[in-house]
Amino acid sequence: MVTKTTFKKKFPDVKVQKLQTEVVFSRKHVEDAVLQMCGMMGLGLLYYSYSNKWITVYTSDKMKKALDSMKPGTEVFHEHYGVYGKVISEEPFIICGELCIRVDFGGMLESGVYSCTCFVI
Secondary structure, three states: OOOHHHOOOOOOEEEEEOOOOOOOOOOHHHHHHHHHHHHHHHEEEEEEEEEEEEEEEEEEHHHHHHHOOOOOOEOOOOEOOOOEEEOOOOOOEOOOEEEEEEOOOEEEEEEEEEEEHHHHH
């Protein structure tokens, strides 16, 4: 289960927003609402979960700064594997509640989709 403490070590500025909807939304509708909220508030999305009519969103200013730098062609460092790669996604996208990007490591590591949090130091 994801809680605020899940992110506290890497993102000490983590914030939690809880939203209630009037009806049960589709996954796409929830994703759009979460991304719009984060954009309007200037926050970086760490993770969101949705159950019934409740949306819980975990955000961070530190994540927002990192996301602003994850543009196509920019270099990112995967701290777990110790390798650099180039962002090839036009913009981050949501998979299973968290923002992800496609990265090409040039043969050093398998290119693919990785959580944006992997590239925040």
